[in-house]
Amino acid sequence: MKYQKRQKAIILLADGTIFYGKAVGNKQGTAFGEVCFNTGMTGYQEIFTDPSYFGQLMVTTNAHIGNYGVNDEEIESDSIKIAGLICKNFSYDYSRDAANGSLEDFLDKNNLLAISDVDTRALVSYIRDNGAMNAVISTDVDNVEGLKKQLAEVPDMNGLELASKVSTKEPYYFGDENATYKVAALDIGIKKNILRNIAKRDAYIKVFPYNAKFEELEAFKPDGYFLSNGPGDPEPLVEAQALAKEIIKRDLPLFGICLGHQVIALANGVSTYKMHHGHRGINHPIKNLVTGKGEITSQNHGFAVNREEAEAHPDLQVTHVHLNDHTVAGLAMKSKNCFSVQYHPEASPGPHDSSYLFDQFIENIKKN
Template identity: 40%
Template sequence: MPAQKNKNKALLVLENGAFFEGIPFGFFSPNTFGEVVFNTAMTGYQEALTDPSYAGQILTMTYPLVGNYATNKENFESKRVQVRGFVISELCELPSHFKAFETLGKFLKEYKIPGLYNVDTRALTQVIRTKGVMKGVICKSDVDIKKVSEEVNLRPHPDSEDLLPYVTVSKPEVWNKKGTRNIVLIDTGVKYNILRSLERRGCRITVVPANTSFEKIMRYNPEGIIISNGPGDPAKPTYVIETVRKLINESDIPIFGICLGHQILALAAGAKTYKLKFGHRGVNHPVKDFETGTVHITTQNHGYAVDSQSLEGTNFKATKFNLNDNSIEGLTHKNKPIFSVQYHPEGGPGPQDNKYLFDKFLKMVGKNV
């Protein structure tokens, strides 16, 4: 059931002067600034809201009805809500689900995240697809829109800073201490379901901060290393890139890069990345594996991709491609047990299409022991 209209209004103003009116819900905080992006999934809004890859961003859903199954205590992908703002079309205030804990509005209020509903998200998405992702601000409706858009345009882009300090663990944490496989995960914004997927496979996972050095990682005597997903421009955290470069060149430990980890692997190998016009965010992206000929439906959330031409002269080859825009979705090292994917193997769009990637990684780990 959609929420009833009221007289309170607020705006989402974009840097190009476009603006969209809506009704505030959750915790309204005027002048909330971020990069405005869209997600095409029909479900999974709680997972998206708590995904660290959305740090620095105002998220809009293209599916019109949001909140109809409320929020629960299980579908967290991190300790808190990570988006800066949430923009939707219809807000359901009377949800129904057997696991429901609290409404979406109460959930956002608890984490002090501003939301807007009754927004024309179809028009907003069309602007982003046409012009590309851009900076925006959630503000009161009585502002001077031209002045606000000019101010937004002058503000530094969220990607201009390293966002990893906002999402990484502050100190090492261990998941599943009784696990038999000793895996180190470099936390650049990991989703909890990656850790759950490894835990279900009997791994003992040491989650280390993004700035952990090569030497400290090696002291854990890892059987395998994972570089997680995360937010922002992959070229900004140069300290992670340098650590991964040493891991590639000075060890034979199996390495698995996921999303941002995929991009960091490429940068560590000497390749380059570039910003996509409006990114890949959704649960319906077709990816073809050119080694097997198989097409997988994938869950994705990223705004950058690896430059295919820059792979020349590196020890990596592209093995998977996005069938929508032909961007690189997977890399494999030519000589070592190292590979990566741009999408999320822990996601369930198929729903089990990509779980095999964890098994592939652990098979490499087994061979290397």
């Protein structure tokens, strides 16, 4: 073990439950957020840099984290987005030819507090039974009452707008400017691999801030529009909903992923709700109701679309469902060039079963 005398640490949940661990490396401190878990066996670096995880304390169910190091190319944004890391075994040493460095150094560079030696099986079981909730991780183990008071001040994820915290401040371009198609993308927490997947299908993308108006996107003269994934509650994103309504009204090609999917539902008057503990992992089973085929998918969301309202909507079709809990996993509009999914077809690493959705978006653009 690299560190013989590591600092004791605690995980304090909003309901007062405490779990124990040790700080990774020599780092000390305190971090607040909503505690959640991811069931992926690989891809920790992609998870940690995914903007959809902004403000969350990530519990990894895989027993070993850090064993294959990090690679500069395996990021989904420009920095770590999780609020803190909770794991069982943290590997200070790594073995992979493609690695650029250790996970420990990567966390230090991003000033992230991580706690290991935690009974993550017990913690995940507790979250599954009692739901995702706010929590604090800290090396200040003798100040439980003080931590409780600070934790009580942390806003609940329900009703929390976080897209503005991770969105680009200024528009930027991605891909080949000589590509056949042009796509205007609204960044409400966009992952880099989404941009890569759209760009490699002969599209040039202009990415806009979360609060951009339709006129700004339209000025790019795009062939299609995209609403990205992202963190937080979709309901407060009134500007994104207004944008979606305008695109839908004009019957322009529109594709939404995850938070973008929820925004499209809200734009159609269908409500969303906070899930008990959400879907986070790279092994979630989905059924495509149009083709009858199953898909293993990557998912990361704590909110979902109201299925009863979606099925009752005269112009919406539920195209995909989650096979574990039958929640809405995909929507399409019957009379408009618009569709969306609740999961991540660009997942990297992760299954490729759903990559056809990007092809479908381009086909919709061609038909317009």
